[in-house]
Amino acid sequence: MTNEPSAHRLTVLGAGVMGASITTTALGHGVPVHLVDTDPQRLAEVGAVVEHQLRFARMMGSLPAGRETAALTTSTKPDTAFGPTVLVEAIVEDAGRKADVLAEVCGTLPPDTPIVTNTSSIPVDELAGAVDDPARLIGVHFMNPPYLIPFVEVIRGPRTAGRTLDAVTSMLAVLGRDAVVVRDSPGFVTSRLLHPMLNDAARLLGEGVASAEQVDTLMQGCLGHRTGPLRTADLIGLDNLADSLRILAERTGIDSHRPCRTLLEKVRNGDLGRKSGRGFYEYGEAQP
Ligand SMILES: NC(=O)c1ccc[n+]([C@@H]2O[C@H](COP(=O)([O-])OP(=O)(O)OC[C@H]3O[C@@H](n4cnc5c(N)ncnc54)[C@H](O)[C@@H]3O)[C@@H](O)[C@H]2O)c1
Secondary structure (H helix, E strand, O other), X not given: OOOOHHHOOEEEEOOOHHHHHHHHHHHHOOOOEEEEOOOHHHHHHXXXXXXXXXXXXXXXXXXXXXXXXXXEEEEOOOOHHHOOOEEEEXXXXXXXXXXXXXXXXXXXXXXXOOEEEOOOOOOHHHHHOOOOOHHHEEEEEEOOOOOOOOEXXXXXXXXXXXXXXXXXXXXXXXXXXXXXXXXXXXXXXXXXXXXXXXXXXXXXXXXXXXXXXXXXXXXXXXXXXXXXXXXXXXXXXXXXXXXXXXXXXXXXXXXXXXXXXXXXXXXXXXXXXXXXXXXXXXXXXXXX
C-alpha cells in the first residue's frame, strides 16, 4: 500500500459525531470518502458539518497545506461500485447493531478489504464473529475530534491478520495519524480509563458535591485535564457515553461502570451534550 492519498478510498458507515469527523480527516488529507447513514436527514446535514470542520481544521493547521480536498459522496446504502480500500464502521455503540451491519457489509467487499470498527468499548473479537473472515477486522479507536488529535488507539484482535494491521496502519499514516497498537479488551486503554472517570464526575455532580464548572475547573487547574471531564462527556455525546459504560460494566463485571443516575437522566431528557445543544452545559444550539 503506498503513501499516495489517491491510492486510498474510505467507505464510512455512520455519519454521526465520529463518522462525520473521520470523513473530515480523510477528505482533508486527500482521501475520497463514501459516507453511509440510514438516516436521510443526517445525510442532508452532514455536508455542511464536514465543510465547517474542514474550515476549522485548516484554521488550526491540522491538515496538510496544499493538499486538495478529496470528493465526498453519501447514501443510505453502501455503494459497491465505490471500491473502498478500507471500510470504517462508526455506527451507534450497540453490539447487536454493529454485528448486523458488519455481517451485511462484508459480503459486499472483496475478501482482502480490511474492515475497521471504531467501537469505544466492544471487544474487537466479539464483533469479529459477525465478519465472514475475522482476520480482516481490526479496531481503530479514533479520538474525538480525529482531525485535531494525531494519535489513535489501534486494537489488534486475537484473530486480526498482520496484513490487516499493515494495510490499516498505512492508511492511518496517509491520514497523518500515529497508531498505538494494543491488545483486545473491553474499552481497550482509553475508554477503560476515561469513561468511568466521566461517570464519576457526573456522580459527584448528582450528589451535589460540586457544580459542573467546579468539577471541570478542578480537574483542569489542579490535575492538568485538558477540557475537564464533564465538557469531555458533552463532546463525546451522553447517549454514546452511557452505551459505552453499559458495555464496560457487562463485559468487565465491574458494576460501578454502569452509567450513573445523573447521566441516565440527561439522556432520557434528550440532553445529549454538544450534539443536541445541551448536556452538562448549555450550547444554545446543536454544535457540529
Ligand atoms: N463520540 C465520541 O467521542 C466517540 C469517540 C470514539 C469512538 N466513538 C464510537 O464511534 C461510534 C459512533 O459514535 P458517534 O458518537 O458518532 O455516534 P452518533 O450517535 O453520533 O452517530 C451514529 C450514527 O450511526 C447511524 N447509524 C445507525 N445505524 C446505522 C446503520 N446500520 N448503517 C449506517 N448508519 C447507521 C445513526 O443514524 C447515526 O447518525 C460508536 O461506536 C462510538 O462508541 C465515539
